[in-house]
Amino acid sequence: MRYQNRPSGLVRLDRNESPFDIPAEVKEEAVRAMLEREWNRYPDAEGEGLRQDIADSLGLGMGNVVVGNGSDDLLPEVITMFRRIYVYEPTFEMYRFFAEKHGVQYVPVWLSPEFRFPEPPETGSGDLLVVCRPNNPTGTEAEEDIVLSALERGTNVLLDEAYWDFSGHTMVEKVSDYPNLMVLRTFSKAFSMAGVRVGYLVASEETASRVLGRRAPFPVNVLSECVARAMLRHRDLVRKTVDYIVAERERMEQRLGELCVRSTTNFFLVKGDMRERLAERGILVRKLSGRLSEMSRVTVGERRENDAFLEAYLELVSGAGGRLAGP
């Protein structure tokens, strides 16, 4: 899977990034920490300092946390521990990418036409159920009961909580109760750190230790580590970003009405394959494929960016006389 580079000067609503860069004073705090480190020496072998800070933020132990060069670095580690993965579809395309790359059988479990989550499938010991919650790109969310029923049956579950900050729904505390639960998280979205590449996995100590045993050392460089640790000290900023994004999303959803799918994240689906026509107007949204080929994914940006999108999109829609496919 290849991303295209993005020309600058555009309204960039195509990658589910935060529209807000880290404030200068927090960058400077991170830089001061960087300059106190030896860049010529290997980092902590398994990112112990960062793991401890993340664990503290969750009320868990360092032994429950594994860190990676973005959550994409941890995904294949988890997927390749199984022979087959069941994945609620449509969803984040990297699950399929890594499964196919590593010869792990990939079984889609289709959402309803309204993108609701069906009951989990029956699984065996070599199987993993992947639940992206809330789900990318539909913006809808599996009920907690669905995940719990899978866990209760003994199904191995990878819960991708990349966007949980926006929904406010997490099951991370359940790793203490369920050794068959792994929760994947990222600093790329609500933490405004897509360029810094830090992600982490939370699991029971036994499961985390099993994942660690499969990892090469030094997953997170000293610079990114300093940024992640600084941002963990400034979670008030994350809260502000999330509040802003959620308010903007609600405003946009209200304006769009039936043209969009209600979301619990920092993005939503709209009717129509609008990528090309919006790009002509300098607005980038995400093109989708398969069952979503007649829809587009729009990341919530800053207010002026959102307004630019709304104006252009609604004009295109009215020009199309409402002939847009949808969910």
Added chain:
Amino acid sequence: MRYQNRPSGLVRLDRNESPFDIPAEVKEEAVRAMLEREWNRYPDAEGEGLRQDIADSLGLGMGNVVVGNGSDDLLPEVITMFRRIYVYEPTFEMYRFFAEKHGVQYVPVWLSPEFRFPEPPETGSGDLLVVCRPNNPTGTEAEEDIVLSALERGTNVLLDEAYWDFSGHTMVEKVSDYPNLMVLRTFSKAFSMAGVRVGYLVASEETASRVLGRRAPFPVNVLSECVARAMLRHRDLVRKTVDYIVAERERMEQRLGELCVRSTTNFFLVKGDMRERLAERGILVRKLSGRLSEMSRVTVGERRENDAFLEAYLELVSGAGGRLAGP
């Protein structure tokens, strides 16, 4: 494979790092570049800017270069393209680690008792020959003719040039002649960037493109990218580091005589399993296993560190009455 964390205040000659941190003014140059970037946006999908700078430094094209989160990030990409790897042993242990992890057959090709390289084995199309040149941890080097004869026969070769700056011997320009050659390099050694985690693979455009197609996007974060690009502008520093290290290594080898194995790198083997006894004196060297269990690997450090090692080691050796095993 797990590294132990290293208490500070010790003489650290155990990880083949550069003893010299990046100078403050170059760190500041890198930091200025970082602060001009958007940390909330994903980096170049495949590290295009960095790939171009590396390619320029080699007189090759961007299409010949793939970048990674340290060279350890690229190793499994290459290894898993093959069914079986032949590896000159004893060598860097991560080749075996990744082969076993991914179910690739691992076949050692043993060096002579003096750590010389035998002729390459016969191989088939699903096979890869791995040559660490110069070789870690023996410090000895495969003759160029050995690598060339493998390449001429059509053998797929991964040449790990992590330490080439110290020997001055590279075959990187041969990727234009041999599509079956891949050269792996790192910024962790001569470039003083072990903590920053950047490595790269050089190959023919066709081979590099095949590797790229298997990679997840965003391998190198924006911060590490800025450091690597700054250091590529300051290769005079690398030259100074290398000259210092080589002069120190020669001084140490002369002093140690028959107690060490002559090396072309920034480390060398000495007789005796000295890890524990030197650690008691605050000096860390690398413990080895298998056929090298009666030897230790010593990284060349700063002069005062090297003197501390020499004094402690020679005292321990004379205490042992010369009863030390060796090559």
